[in-house]
Amino acid sequence: MSPFLSEPAWRHGAPARTAVVLINLGTPEAPTPAALKTYLREFLSDPRVVEIPRAVWWPILNGVILNTRPAKSAEKYATVWTPEGSPLKVHTERQTKLLKGRLGAAGHRNLVVDYAMRYGQPSIPATLARLKAEGCTRFLLVPLYPQYAASTSATAFDAAYRWLTTTRNQPELRVLRSFCDDPGYIAALAAGIREHWMRNGRPDDGYRLLMSFHGVPRFTLDKGDPYHCECQKTGRLLAEALALRPDQYRITFQSRFGRAEWLQPYTAPTLQALAREGVRRVDVICPGFVGDCLETLEEIAIEGKSDFLAAGGKEYHYIPALNERDDWIAALAALVEAQLGGWPTREAADATALGLSATRAKALGATV
Numbered sequence: 383m384s385p386f387l388s389e390p391a392w393r394h395g396a397p398a399r400t401a402v403v404l405i406n407l408g409t410p411e412a413p414t415p416a417a418l419k420t421y422l423r424e425f426l427s428d429p430r431v432v433e434i435p436r437a438v439w440w441p442i443l444n445g446v447i448l449n450t451r452p453a454k455s456a457e458k459y460a461t462v463w464t465p466e467g468s469p470l471k472v473h474t475e476r477q478t479k480l481l482k483g484r485l486g487a488a489g490h491r492n493l494v495v496d497y498a499m500r501y502g503q504p505s506i507p508a509t510l511a512r513l514k515a516e517g518c519t520r521f522l523l524v525p526l527y528p529q530y531a532a533s534t535s536a537t538a539f540d541a542a543y544r545w546l547t548t549t550r551n552q553p554e555l556r557v558l559r560s561f562c563d564d565p566g567y568i569a570a571l572a573a574g575i576r577e578h579w580m581r582n583g584r585p586d587d588g589y590r591l592l593m594s595f596h597g598v599p600r601f602t603l604d605k606g607d608p609y610h611c612e613c614q615k616t617g618r619l620l621a622e623a624l625a626l627r628p629d630q631y632r633i634t635f636q637s638r639f640g641r642a643e644w645l646q647p648y649t650a651p652t653l654q655a656l657a658r659e660g661v662r663r664v665d666v667i668c669p670g671f672v673g674d675c676l677e678t679l680e681e682i683a684i685e686g687k688s689d690f691l692a693a694g695g696k697e698y699h700y701i702p703a704l705n706e707r708d709d710w711i712a713a714l715a716a717l718v719e720a721q722l723g724g725w726p727t728r729e730a731a732d733a734t735a736l737g738l739s740a741t742r743a744k745a746l747g748a749t750v
C-alpha cells in the first residue's frame with residue numbers, strides 16, 4: 383500500500399491559494415492533572431525538547447515526571463485560566479482573527495489565515511491537511527516565537543515537513559524562521575514599555591528593566607543553537623529603542639526545567655539579588671512571548687513579584703505581552719506580506735489557470 387494519500391484529480395490546474403498559518407506551542411485543554419498529563423506527555427516526548435537518549439529519558443518521564451508534574455502544573459494553570467480558556471490559546475485565536483482582518487483590509491481578501499499548535503489541538507498536520515483539502519496550495523508558516531530555537535521553531539517546522547512526506551500533490555511551503563530584530567516588533571515592544579512608564583512613572587536610579595526570556599539548556603548554545611544570540615539581539619535593540627544605559631536593564635532567562643545548567647543569568651535569582659542590592663523597583667517584560675501565557679502570567683507576574691518583594695524590593699510591575707496591540711498586529715502583517723513577496727499574485731495565477739490576461743482576471747474579481 384502506498385503511504386501517500388490519494389487526492390482529488392479535479393483540483394489539478396485550480397488557481398493557487400495561499401494560507402498563512404500561525405503556529406504556537408499548544409496548551410492543555412483544561413487546568414486539570416489529567417489534561418496536563420496528556421499535554422506534558424506529548425510535549426516532553428519530543429526529542430527536540432528533551433535531548434536525552436530515549437533509554438535514559440523514558441523511565442524518568444513515565445515513572446517520575448508524569449506522575450508528579452501534572453498536579454503541580456495544573457494548580458499553576460488554574461491561577462491564570464480564563465472563562466474563555468488558556469490564555470495562550472485565547473491570545474493566539476485573537477491574533478489570528480486580527481491578522482486576517484488587517485491583511486484583508488490591505489487587499490489580501492482571498493488569503494486564508496489560520497493557526498495550529500505544535501502540541502495538542504488544533505495540531506499542525508490536521509490543520510495543514512484540512513486547509514489543503516479546502517484548496518490551499520501554498521503555505522506560509524509563522525511560528526509565534528520571535529527568537530528561533532530548535533526546541534520551538536524547528537520542531538514546529540519538523541511537524542509540517544513530516545506531514546508533507548505523506549502528501550502526493552505537495553503544496554509549496556515557506557517558513558518565517560524568526561523575527562528577533564524586526565523593527566516593527568521592536569517598536570511595538572518599546573511602545574508598550576513607554577505606555578507603561580506613562581501610567582507608572584519613569585525609571586530613576588533605583589530602577590531596573592528586566593527582559594526575561596524563556597530559557598533552554600546551556601549545551602544547546604554550545605551545539606550551535608542561535609536562540610541565546612537572538613535573545614541578546616532583541617534585548618539590545620529594545621534597550622536602544624528606549625535609550626536605556628547598560629546599567630538600567632538586564633537580560634535574564636526563566637522557566638528552567640530539570641537539573642542541567644540552562645542559559646544564565648536566571649530570572650528568579652536575579653530578581654532576589656537586585657532587591658538585596660537595594661534596587662527599589664523592577665519592571666519585567668518578556669519579549670520572547672508575543673502572547674501572555676502560563677510562563678508570563680504565573681511565573682513572572684505572580685511568582686517573580688513574590689520573589690522580589692520577599693527579598694526586600696518595594697515595587698514590581700509586569701508589563702503585558704504584545705497580545706492584541708494594534709502596532710504588533712501591523713508588524714505581524716508586514717512580516718507576512720514580506721514573505722508572500724515573489725509568490726505570484728492571485729490575479730496572475732488565475733490568469734494562467736483561466737488562460738486570461740492578469741488585468742482581465744482582476745476585472746473578473748480575482749484577488750490575492
Ligand SMILES: C=CC1=C(C)c2cc3[nH]c(cc4nc(cc5[nH]c(cc1n2)c(C)c5CCC(=O)O)C(CCC(=O)O)=C4C)c(C)c3C=C
Nearest residue numbers: 407408409431455470531533534596598639670675676677
Ligand atoms: C518562548 C519560547 C520557548 C522556549 C525556547 C521553550 C523551551 C522549553 N520549554 C520547556 C519546558 C516547558 N515549557 C512549558 C511551557 C511553555 N513554554 C513556552 C515557550 C517556550 N519553551 C510557553 C509559551 C509555555 C506556556 C504554555 C502555556 O500553556 O501557557 C512547560 C509546561 C508548563 C509546566 O509544566 O511548567 C514545560 C514543561 C523545555 C524543556 C524547553 C527547552 C528545551
Ligand SMILES: [Fe+2]
Nearest residue numbers: 407596637677
Ligand atoms: Fe517552555
Ligand SMILES: [Fe+2]
Nearest residue numbers: 637676677681
Ligand atoms: Fe514555568
